Amino acid sequence: MAMNILVTLDKNYLPPLRTMMQSLFLNNPGETFEIYMVHTDIPENDVALLAKFCAHHGGALTAIAAKGETFADAPVFRHYTKAMYYRLLANKLLPNSVDKILYLDPDILVINPVRPLYDLDIGDFLYAGAIHTGITSGVTDFINKLRLGNEDAEGYYNSGVLLMNMERQRREIDSEEIFDFMEKHKDELVLPDQDVMNALYGVKTMSVDDSLYNYDARYYGSYLLTSGGEKDLDWVMHNTVFLHFCGSEKPWKKSANNRFASLYKHYMNLTARTLEVLSR
């Protein structure tokens, strides 16, 4: 059974998206993927090359171009665009045939098979996602304030990897509720879409292990320490599925210097070589 993958982006993130996809394909031999890409303004020839890239690896790409009329009545503020709604409101954008989909940020490297997460039974939850344990307690408090004392969620979820129960989202996620919340809290939101997802749906999110499914690549030492030394580099390479390069020190930058930079840059190079062959 093919797995559905959702990505949403603007064109600045196209190169890392391709690297993420290269790592997804390479580490999931024998699997096929249906990739749904919701985007604004990605040029047609880039979409065509990405489709070719997916097909080369046995995947299929469906590009969904969001236009001005998509979410026409959604509030925008500061430097954010309506793209911040693409992930939250995937239920309005994806075909009804999609009953489950795995959302992935473009600043992720996939280093092991995703099947165990994809096949997770999330029952009646809207999402399955990971809390970045130990480093976000201040943010959790902030979000709990936004939620006016609703402290039932396990913690503050990182929205970079989300398994989405589309059937239930179609029934329960309401664009008006999201737009109202954004409007009301726009001055307080730090990461608007992630904050809103947590505030409105944190209690309806199933928690998965971040060291497996949303490993914050900045905090190797912290994972190692809190696991009593178990989660060393061998463990990570053998077990972690998604390395997430959170924060501003992106691994595609020249200055990247973390312990996963060589691995990431190798995948960048594999991607460039593949694209070179496909562009001939």
Next chain:
Amino acid sequence: MAMNILVTLDKNYLPPLRTMMQSLFLNNPGETFEIYMVHTDIPENDVALLAKFCAHHGGALTAIAAKGETFADAPVFRHYTKAMYYRLLANKLLPNSVDKILYLDPDILVINPVRPLYDLDIGDFLYAGAIHTGITSGVTDFINKLRLGNEDAEGYYNSGVLLMNMERQRREIDSEEIFDFMEKHKDELVLPDQDVMNALYGVKTMSVDDSLYNYDARYYGSYLLTSGGEKDLDWVMHNTVFLHFCGSEKPWKKSANNRFASLYKHYMNLTARTLEVLSR
């Protein structure tokens, strides 16, 4: 045209050999390889699995088991075995049909296509290999002494990556000369096979760029500095073909902590996953 690859080993190096081969296959799509493995005491089922592993990646394995009678009159000393002659005397072990072969140490990771080195015209040289620039001048002097004042070689070659001109080696490399040299200098040799290769054949070796073809993974800072900042991590990932994990800090160890350890361990894991599928 298939490329010939030579590996020589005992069974302790079988796991890194497999990782090296996984990286060779993965980074050379569209190429086919004829792998010649000269070994002692690798069990039959391990050889069979390795052959399956090669076939899975479109390669072919020829295992050449060296027995007691191979090099019966070769001197051995200290903790070394006759295995130290397998690379030096490949001309006595390989089929005559092999006119050119690329020798690779098992503690290497291949991260880019090997075709440019393989297709190098080495003319009348016996070998093409790389000098580990800047870090071996003391050793060079030592070897020059062994060679009794013959200072015509460009430097001290690392024998971990050697493109071998088998046609010429069959004409010029004489086992008696090697055995005599070993016998005479056995108390002075540090790395016997590499020292002998340098002492006897250093002047008949063509020098290639170590930062491309035999990058010493311990010395990232040194390559960066001596290149005036050009050879940063992006450069290495894009250009270097062979990362060589010289010295005792091997990347497959738990303690491995160099900047290429995550990359190496990822390949270990890819290899383990492939073997798991093939062993089912």
